[in-house]
Amino acid sequence: MPESEGKIKVFLGLNFYGYRYDQAGPSSKNEQQYGMKPIIGRDYVEFLRKYFSTSMIVYDARINEHITVLQTRPTKQQQNPLPESIIFYPSLKSIYERLELATKLNVGIAVWDGGQGLDYFYDLL
Amino acid sequence: MTSYLYFIVFFCVICSIETTIGPGSRKPSSRSTEKVVTTPPQSVQSPPPPSSPPSSISSSPPAKTNVLQRNLLQENIEPQAILQNHESYCLTCTETREFTNPTLVYITPWNSHGYDLAKIFTKKFDYISPVWLNIKRTGYEKYLIGGIHDIDNKWIDVLKEKNSKIKIVPRIIFEEWSTDDIHALFQSENEKQQIGITLENFLNEYKQLFDGYVLELLMQFRGSSKSTLNHIISDIAEHIHQIENKEVILAVPPYEELFDKNDFEILYEHLDGFSVMTYDFPNREPGPVAPLGMIFR
Numbered sequence: 453m454p455e456s457e458g459k460i461k462v463f464l465g466l467n468f469y470g471y472r473y474d475q476a477g478p479s480s481k482n483e484q485q486y487g488m489k490p491i492i493g494r495d496y497v498e499f500l501r502k503y504f505s506t507s508m509i510v511y512d513a514r515i516n517e518h519i520t521v522l523q524t525r526p527t528k529q530q531q532n533p534l535p536e537s538i539i540f541y542p543s544l545k546s547i548y549e550r551l552e553l554a555t556k557l558n559v560g561i562a563v564w565d566g567g568q569g570l571d572y573f574y575d576l577l
Numbered sequence: 578m579t580s581y582l583y584f585i586v587f588f589c590v591i592c593s594i595e596t597t598i599g600p601g602s603r604k605p606s607s608r609s610t611e612k613v614v615t616t617p618p619q620s621v622q623s624p625p626p627p628s629s630p631p632s633s634i635s636s637s638p639p640a641k642t643n644v645l646q647r648n649l650l651q652e653n654i655e656p657q658a659i660l661q662n663h664e665s666y667c668l669t670c671t672e673t674r675e676f677t678n679p680t681l682v683y684i685t686p687w688n689s690h691g692y693d694l695a696k697i698f699t700k701k702f703d704y705i706s707p708v709w710l711n712i713k714r715t716g717y718e719k720y721l722i723g724g725i726h727d728i729d730n731k732w733i734d735v736l737k738e739k740n741s742k743i744k745i746v747p748r749i750i751f752e753e754w755s756t757d758d759i760h761a762l763f764q765s766e767n768e769k770q771q772i773g774i775t776l777e778n779f780l781n782e783y784k785q786l787f788d789g790y791v792l793e794l795l796m797q798f799r800g801s802s803k804s805t806l807n808h809i810i811s812d813i814a815e816h817i818h819q820i821e822n823k824e825v826i827l828a829v830p831p832y833e834e835l836f837d838k839n840d841f842e843i844l845y846e847h848l849d850g851f852s853v854m855t856y857d858f859p860n861r862e863p864g865p866v867a868p869l870g871m872i873f874r
Contacts, residue, residue, distance in 0.1 A: 465853050509659075545654075567692070570663040574698045
């Protein structure tokens with residue numbers, strides 16, 4: 453089998469960017485429209501700087517990623533509204549777990565891309 | 578076992594993917610206007626946290642300890658912790674590797690902070706792949722490599738000075754080919770020879786700077802004959818390997834239709850690496866970029 457020959461040839465892709473979903477337009481009933489666009493570290497930090505007091509970060513163990521959520525203010529019509537924005541952007545933990553996986557699989561990693569990440573991510577490499 | 582190389586194709590809708598390795602090289606409008614219908618993840622149903630008075634949170638400078646020593650790797654994190662620490666990498670560990678298997682980093686001109694980070698953390702990488710080059714067919718048995726204006730000799734000199742073992746393998750994309758050009762390459766042995774020669778000559782010309790290529794063509798040539806495509810790729814590799822110590826890495830989209838275990842086994846001995854793009858799993862609703870469980874089975 454190839455990988456027993458020694459040289460590691462597989463590089464597991466590691467994203468240093470994420471995706472941001474923002475509510476787009478008025479909602480109908482329980483369904484909500486979201487528009488999606490890529491987000492890089494610099495813009496993620498900008499978002500947190502703006503919304504740090506109203507956003508929260510939760511860890512989803514099913515996907516091993518952190519999710520950043522900006523809640524919509526509850527109104528009389530909607531007591532429990534859907535979030536205004538949802539961001540899937542890598543965290544130290546999500547990166548660390550992928551590095552652990554790469555070690556376990558005995559493969560390398562390939563970061564896309566270096567300039568999209570947060571500086572402290574590099575401590576993990 | 579190579580079974581983990583069965584990349585899981587979740588709900589793979591190839592037609593919706595006009596992507597290259599990452600969002601950077603994607604046309605700006607391709608996904609941004611996509612309308613999706615969704616329900617939020619379960620975990621985000623809880624009410625918003627009590628709001629604290631706005632204040633400016635300053636970002637700490639680089640530190641003497643790494644993020645693990647500072648206990649920043651947490652499941653429960655506050656936005657404030659990211660704002661405070663994201664620039665605070667460990668100044669004294671930039672040459673220490675935590676992850677010991679091979680590492681590659683793509684650097685794009687449009688996220689130029691990457692040029693600086695690559696200089697700071699050169700020792701943490703085995704391969705640096707600047708995203709500069711493209712190759713096109715310009716006429717009968719004629720191929721042209723573009724993007725040369727982006728080549729930054731001085732930056733590469735600094736990288737090689739900081740890490741003499743670093744390999745600079747520019748990504749070269751086979752982009753915007755007409756159907757006729759693809760057809761010509763796939764039909765003719767001479768065309769295949771010429772593209773190999775073009776890539777070999779270019780690398781010879783830039784021998785001092787570059788240590789090989791990362792080839793990105795699988796998505797671009799999707800739908801073409803797989804056996805011919807594998808033949809084209811191994812031919813190119815053969816040309817590159819004519820030059821001493823030059824390497825060929827293939828960028829691999831995570832879709833079994835484009836690259837499966839059989840392709841991997843055919844190409845394994847011909848290539849030096851496979852950069853698997855285990856992200857950008859297509860989502861029609863808010864969802865993760867690279868869910869761990871989906872990456873490999």
